[in-house]
Amino acid sequence: MSTPTSVVASARAARVVWHAAANESGWIEAAVAGVRDALQAGLAEADEAWLLLSGGTTPAPVYGALARQALDWAQVVVSLVDDRDVDPAATGSNARLIRDTLLQDRAASARFVPLRESAPTLDAAVVASNARWPFPSARATFAVAVLGMGDDGHTASLFPGAANLDAALVSREPYAAIDATGCPVAGAWTQRISLTPSGLAAARRRLLLIRGADKRAVLERALTPGDARDAPIRAAIDLQGAPLDVFWCP
Numbered sequence: 001m002s003t004p005t006s007v008v009a010s011a012r013a014a015r016v017v018w019h020a021a022a023n024e025s026g027w028i029e030a031a032v033a034g035v036r037d038a039l040q041a042g043l044a045e046a047d048e049a050w051l052l053l054s055g056g057t058t059p060a061p062v063y064g065a066l067a068r069q070a071l072d073w074a075q076v077v078v079s080l081v082d083d084r085d086v087d088p089a090a091t092g093s094n095a096r097l098i099r100d101t102l103l104q105d106r107a108a109s110a111r112f113v114p115l116r117e118s119a120p121t122l123d124a125a126v127v128a129s130n131a132r133w134p135f136p137s138a139r140a141t142f143a144v145a146v147l148g149m150g151d152d153g154h155t156a157s158l159f160p161g162a163a164n165l166d167a168a169l170v171s172r173e174p175y176a177a178i179d180a181t182g183c184p185v186a187g188a189w190t191q192r193i194s195l196t197p198s199g200l201a202a203a204r205r206r207l208l209l210i211r212g213a214d215k216r217a218v219l220e221r222a223l224t225p226g227d228a229r230d231a232p233i234r235a236a237i238d239l240q241g242a243p244l245d246v247f248w249c250p
């Protein structure tokens with residue numbers, strides 16, 4: 001017997017915890033507290049807490065404020081949810097965004113593990129990133145993943161319509177190469193390395209940072225029944241474990 005539509009819809013909605021703020025400063029404060037609390041919980045149970053971050057246009061002010069938090073940053077390992085196949089100094093590089101915003105102030109003592117720079121080609125970088133994936137581990141915990149979401153419902157670099165999206169969604173490896181040729185929201189950055197749902201499943205906490213009425217409507221549509229291939233953010237919502245914490249402001 002198939003699952004009734006309304007049950008699927010309410011099951012998805014129950015996997016999301018909304019933290020709606022009235023303005024940008026409230027959004028930053030709430031999101032910073034969410035990441036900080038998750039890192040502190042991770043550091044309480046292991047020597048190292050890993051923080052995997054997204055890029056794009058949304059999270060920079062949160063990363064800037066997070067960098068000023070009093071935390072045991074030397075025990076924090078910062079890496080990426082996804083990156084584009086670009087020079088690490090290019091404006092489109094997610095690694096550059098993290099270096100310019102988070103790895104400053106108090107957070108300058110955190111260890112940074114880039115994705116794209118680990119090998120000469122994108123495919124080799126995927127192989128290298130998968131080979132060094134440190135989880136599960138007794139000495140390091142994947143404390144928190146910070147996700148973004150595009151207007152097409154993509155998260156990480158899991159774009160609807162990407163040539164190899166289906167394979168990435170069911171991959172048992174933590175990272176996959178993504179060819180987003182023809183996906184409008186991917187822009188000029190068509191070749192990507194992305195965390196897969198399997199990789200994301202290892203995170204103790206998953207936070208989604210979004211702003212504006214349009215993205216709220218995209219997420220609300222994603223909570224309705226449907227396939228992750230049409231709105232890959234659904235793959236993050238449907239994971240077992242802690243629900244997806246959504247930090248939103250207008």
Ligand SMILES: O=C1O[C@H](COP(=O)(O)O)[C@@H](O)[C@H](O)[C@H]1O
Nearest residue numbers: 054055056057058148149150156
């Ligand atoms: O291309 C990307 O897009 C998403 C969403 O970015 P935004 O500009 O809409 O905030 C981002 O989460 C991802 O890391 C990035 O590579």
